[in-house]
Amino acid sequence: MPTGGLHAQEHESGVGILSPELFSTKQRILGAAEVLFARHGFAGASLRQVTSAAHVNLAAVNYHFGSKENLINEVFRRRLDELNAQRLQALSAARTRSSLTLESVLAAFVRPALALSGDDHGGAAFVRVLARAYAEHNERLRQFLHDHYGHVLRQFASAFGELLPHLDKQELYWRLDIVSGALTYAMADFGVIKRRGVTPEQHRDIAVDHLIKFAAAGLRAE
Amino acid sequence: MPTGGLHAQEHESGVGILSPELFSTKQRILGAAEVLFARHGFAGASLRQVTSAAHVNLAAVNYHFGSKENLINEVFRRRLDELNAQRLQALSAARTRSSLTLESVLAAFVRPALALSGDDHGGAAFVRVLARAYAEHNERLRQFLHDHYGHVLRQFASAFGELLPHLDKQELYWRLDIVSGALTYAMADFGVIKRRGVTPEQHRDIAVDHLIKFAAAGLRAE
DNA sequence: CTAAGATTCAAACAATCGTTTGACACTCGC
DNA sequence: GCGAGTGTCAAACGATTGTTTGAATCTTAG
Numbered sequence: 001m002p003t004g005g006l007h008a009q010e011h012e013s014g015v016g017i018l019s020p021e022l023f024s025t026k027q028r029i030l031g032a033a034e035v036l037f038a039r040h041g042f043a044g045a046s047l048r049q050v051t052s053a054a055h056v057n058l059a060a061v062n063y064h065f066g067s068k069e070n071l072i073n074e075v076f077r078r079r080l081d082e083l084n085a086q087r088l089q090a091l092s093a094a095r096t097r098s099s100l101t102l103e104s105v106l107a108a109f110v111r112p113a114l115a116l117s118g119d120d121h122g123g124a125a126f127v128r129v130l131a132r133a134y135a136e137h138n139e140r141l142r143q144f145l146h147d148h149y150g151h152v153l154r155q156f157a158s159a160f161g162e163l164l165p166h167l168d169k170q171e172l173y174w175r176l177d178i179v180s181g182a183l184t185y186a187m188a189d190f191g192v193i194k195r196r197g198v199t200p201e202q203h204r205d206i207a208v209d210h211l212i213k214f215a216a217a218g219l220r221a222e
Numbered sequence: 223m224p225t226g227g228l229h230a231q232e233h234e235s236g237v238g239i240l241s242p243e244l245f246s247t248k249q250r251i252l253g254a255a256e257v258l259f260a261r262h263g264f265a266g267a268s269l270r271q272v273t274s275a276a277h278v279n280l281a282a283v284n285y286h287f288g289s290k291e292n293l294i295n296e297v298f299r300r301r302l303d304e305l306n307a308q309r310l311q312a313l314s315a316a317r318t319r320s321s322l323t324l325e326s327v328l329a330a331f332v333r334p335a336l337a338l339s340g341d342d343h344g345g346a347a348f349v350r351v352l353a354r355a356y357a358e359h360n361e362r363l364r365q366f367l368h369d370h371y372g373h374v375l376r377q378f379a380s381a382f383g384e385l386l387p388h389l390d391k392q393e394l395y396w397r398l399d400i401v402s403g404a405l406t407y408a409m410a411d412f413g414v415i416k417r418r419g420v421t422p423e424q425h426r427d428i429a430v431d432h433l434i435k436f437a438a439a440g441l442r443a444e
Numbered sequence: 445c446t447a448a449g450a451t452t453c454a455a456a457c458a459a460t461c462g463t464t465t466g467a468c469a470c471t472c473g474c
Numbered sequence: 475g476c477g478a479g480t481g482t483c484a485a486a487c488g489a490t491t492g493t494t495t496g497a498a499t500c501t502t503a504g
Contacts, residue, residue, distance in 0.1 A: 135357030182404030
């Protein structure tokens with residue numbers, strides 16, 4: 001928007017203390033990109049906004065990541081590698097420990113993501129980036145996520161399939177699609193919602209419990 | 223992306239037969255914008271893509287709508303005026319008819335939107351635009367939707383409140399937030415998902431029933 | 445028919461986009 | 475100390491962005 005008074009050329013505040021040399025250039029770019037992608041979307045956030053917030057030269061993005069699209073992929077990879085490892089570990093722990101329940105499988109999926117949205121630096125922003133990726137039906141991004149993390153979804157789908165044997169495959173996938181969308185959406189708002197009289201940590205624990213019960217009820221419906 | 227072989231300068235096909243003079247310039251712009259916003263997002267779809275798909279001169283957007291942002295608002299207004307009127311009418315019909323149930327209130331909310339995603343021209347695209355608006359936390363857009371359609375959400379919230387008296391206000395709003403997010407997300411995928419052996423209309427009816435049962439179970443949980 | 449208004453049009457506006465370049469500073473092993 | 479690699483930097487690249495302009499064309503009332 002060329003004309004029209006106030007441009008967002010200024011500091012783009014609130015991105016975080018990414019300036020000091022405690023973090024490498026690459027990490028500072030990833031952190032700033034995460035926050036700004038969450039705030040303005042992938043197309044809406046420019047590399048100049050990102051590099052400015054990261055206190056880094058504009059050319060650094062193409063030097064370290066090659067292109068904007070590759071930067072987007074790396075923003076996902078940085079978090080998802082660990083997130084999905086934790087999810088699979090939690091699922092396998094739930095499998096060994098007594099018998100599998102819908103609630104324990106859902107917890108294995110949700111809790112690691114919710115931990116991200118907590119004390120971690122920028123993790124809350126990433127959860128919102130994830131929600132954006134859900135809404136965008138960007139084909140290249142979906143391909144990337146499918147290639148790198150498809151096995152995680154398959155593991156969870158088979159666990160759900162064991163617990164809901166009366167549902168045929170199509171119905172199961174349809175319900176999982178809704179549940180994963182609802183969970184992603186809900187998690188994206190976890191950082192925003194406030195509650196009186198409880199710490200953010202307590203709030204998150206309460207919210208996770210409700211969310212899991214909510215999703216389990218939906219999956220079991222009828 | 224200046225460099226890199228194939229540019230999307232070409233026809234942007236599949237937007238629909240908006241060319242003939244059966245529709246006014248304004249309507250053709252709105253229709254093309256709807257499809258392209260659903261496909262590429264608000265920031266991702268350019269006015270040149272929109273006017274090209276609408277077979278309209280570039281300047282027509284600023285002439286008829288003033289700005290891109292106002293065009294976005296009008297894309298919403300065109301559908302939401304009727305959609306929310308139908309929702310309120312369905313809710314009031316459910317109120318008079320015998321006693322209110324969770325399922326009937328949910329149906330009043332979902333069915334009009336699902337009808338949109340059906341036979342209507344471009345309605346399916348709009349449902350996906352709606353899902354995008356949910357994921358984006360764009361403040362100006364949220365303000366616009368709140369100003370113009372806040373009363374609809376308030377009516378539904380109070381109906382849900384009557385049906386779920388054991389939930390305090392915060393818990394109710396929290397659940398409605400998740401449910402509306404899940405519904406929006408699910409409806410956005412209605413146009414995509416295919417099912418064997420049934421017509422699209424039958425599929426939609428089946429899906430709506432399941433979706434409502436799913437959401438009702440979640441709202442009633444615990 | 446004609447003057448006035450409403451649209452459409454090609455062309456240009458300045459701003460911003462992602463990307464590239466070449467000079468400059470740095471850290472190493474030798 | 476010296477050259478090789480590794481980052482950083484300001485500056486520019488062409489392409490594309492939303493918006494504006496002024497003339498051309500259409501529509502419509504007097």
